[in-house]
Amino acid sequence: MCVESDGCEIEGCSSSDEVHTLSGSMSPALKSSPDLHPCNPGQKFRAALLRCRSPFVAAGILSFGNVLNYMDRYTVAGVLLDIQKHFEVGDSGAGLLQTVFICSFMVAAPIFGYLGDRFNRKIILSCGIFFWSFVTLLSSFITKDYYWLLVLSRCLVGIGESSYSSISPTIIGDLFTNNKRTMMLSVFYLAIPLGSGLGYILGSIAKDAGGHWYWALRVSPMLGLIAGTLILIVVPEPKRGSADHIAGRIKTRTSWLCDMKALAKNRSYVFSSLASAAVSFATGAFGIWIPQYLVRAQVVQKTAVSCTYQPCSSKDSLIFGAITCVTGLLGVVIGAVTTRLCRQKTERADPLVCAVSMLGSAIFICLIFVVAKKSIVGAYICIFIGETLLFLNWAITADILMFVVIPTRRATAVAFQGFTSHLLGDAGSPYLIGLISDALQESYATSSLWQFLSLGYALMLCPFVIVLGGMFFLATALFFLDDRDKAEKQVSQLSRPPSTVKVTK
Numbered sequence: 001m002c003v004e005s006d007g008c009e010i011e012g013c014s015s016s017d018e019v020h021t022l023s024g025s026m027s028p029a030l031k032s033s034p035d036l037h038p039c040n041p042g043q044k045f046r047a048a049l050l051r052c053r054s055p056f057v058a059a060g061i062l063s064f065g066n067v068l069n070y071m072d073r074y075t076v077a078g079v080l081l082d083i084q085k086h087f088e089v090g091d092s093g094a095g096l097l098q099t100v101f102i103c104s105f106m107v108a109a110p111i112f113g114y115l116g117d118r119f120n121r122k123i124i125l126s127c128g129i130f131f132w133s134f135v136t137l138l139s140s141f142i143t144k145d146y147y148w149l150l151v152l153s154r155c156l157v158g159i160g161e162s163s164y165s166s167i168s169p170t171i172i173g174d175l176f177t178n179n180k181r182t183m184m185l186s187v188f189y190l191a192i193p194l195g196s197g198l199g200y201i202l203g204s205i206a207k208d209a210g211g212h213w214y215w216a217l218r219v220s221p222m223l224g225l226i227a228g229t230l231i232l233i234v235v236p237e238p239k240r241g242s243a244d245h246i247a248g249r250i251k252t253r254t255s256w257l258c259d260m261k262a263l264a265k266n267r268s269y270v271f272s273s274l275a276s277a278a279v280s281f282a283t284g285a286f287g288i289w290i291p292q293y294l295v296r297a298q299v300v301q302k303t304a305v306s307c308t309y310q311p312c313s314s315k316d317s318l319i320f321g322a323i324t325c326v327t328g329l330l331g332v333v334i335g336a337v338t339t340r341l342c343r344q345k346t347e348r349a350d351p352l353v354c355a356v357s358m359l360g361s362a363i364f365i366c367l368i369f370v371v372a373k374k375s376i377v378g379a380y381i382c383i384f385i386g387e388t389l390l391f392l393n394w395a396i397t398a399d400i401l402m403f404v405v406i407p408t409r410r411a412t413a414v415a416f417q418g419f420t421s422h423l424l425g426d427a428g429s430p431y432l433i434g435l436i437s438d439a440l441q442e443s444y445a446t447s448s449l450w451q452f453l454s455l456g457y458a459l460m461l462c463p464f465v466i467v468l469g470g471m472f473f474l475a476t477a478l479f480f481l482d483d484r485d486k487a488e489k490q491v492s493q494l495s496r497p498p499s500t501v502k503v504t505k
Contacts, residue, residue: 113415193328200321278469284426
């Protein structure tokens with residue numbers, strides 16, 4: 001029999017059960033007493049809600065929130081051509097929307113990382129989701145003469161979404177360990193391609209249903225309010241390091257400056273962060289420009305005509321979104337399974353799987369620009385294989401961080417890895433690709449063929465960056481075992497009384 005704090009009896013519990021309180025703590029079972037009275041319906045509902053707060057339910061809700069984060073991020077990309085026509089901006093102006101979003105995202109990430117290591121994480125997550133949902137909804141009412149307001153709104157949305165990406169993986173890291181943690185992080189990071197693909201799909205569908213691109217920005221805010229409420233009510237706040245069996249035994253907390261010095265000296269962390277930046281560079285540029293590139297390819301092939309009035313065709317955004325969803329699912333699952341099998345052969349499996357997948361992805365992404373002029377179907381096949389290989393490393397990279405960074409500085413590590421990957425990756429890549437494309441178009445601005453070729457030449461920068469990322473993962477493999485052992489030693493040192501602690505920097 002389980003007992004709530006107000007002394008009412010909860011039905012359906014055995015005498016050996018424990019009760020999760022709203023603070024995430026556990027209270028031992030109490031024996032039946034004649035002073036107890038039956039729960040009223042409201043108390044029964046609360047008890048049922050508490051029983052739902054399992055680690056797997058929490059991971060599912062956090063993954064749902066991550067889907068919404070990326071869905072909102074790429075909804076704009078799904079209707080980018082309509083936005084260009086509506087506000088009369090070029091490729092560089094359109095690329096600026098994603099660039100300001102990522103810049104604000106990465107600047108806010110270290111702040112939220114610091115807060116996430118020291119304060120209640122689920123409250124920060126919920127506030128972040130409520131904030132970006134509100135701003136996104138308001139941005140759908142911006143009129144034609146105020147493009148700068150749309151740019152500003154994407155900047156504010158980046159701040160709200162930064163809180164989620166910086167903190168939520170650390171909650172999963174404190175709920176699971178070893179292979180279970182790998183699988184749960186795989187599900188969580190599946191949200192990146194799944195949410196991105198759904199952003200294209202739902203954005204295009206909402207635009208077609210409503211007759212204007214404004215409606216694309218009114219879907220994710222409604223879902224965001226639901227996700228924020230679920231996180232606030234259902235998701236527990238686990239003690240930091242609880243899955244590693246050190247919660248309650250950590251007697252010393254390192255300073256922020258000590259954390260930053262330790263991360264800078266952690267070679268596996270540094271190289272995997274640089275590799276993550278290469279992935280972000282490619283995915284950021286692709287997410288914005290590949291649908292546009294395929295539209296221009298069809299204009300060159302004379303199987304489609306240029307869009308001269310709104311709403312523009314959403315076919316390519318829908319197809320690219322569907323491909324991104326499927327390749328994301330395949331990539332994350334294949335990555336998790338491959339890593340698990342390879343760990344039986346080598347302890348360096350995590351970074352090696354990432355390196356091989358990156359190098360293979362670069363080959364097929366190069367082929368996109370070779371075959372697109374002649375065959376759209378061939379281009380889609382290359383996109384499918386290239387994206388699958390590229391998405392293999394999302395969850396594995398997060399797991400590498402969990403292995404080589406101690407629990408009390410993981411939120412800071414995730415935040416600064418996000419800062420680095422965005423600073424060197426997708427903060428500038430959409431705008432840079434658009435800028436190069438505009439510069440190449442200056443001589444033949446009215447030529448459909450040259451508009452297609454100029455964007456293709458600009459996008460050819462991505463495969464070379466991906467190869468560089470593969471090299472960084474190979475460098476990570478060299479230091480992975482040493483850094484993992486150092487992290488384990490630091491955890492044991494932090495578990496001692498303060499007088500005996502000597503923290504490795």
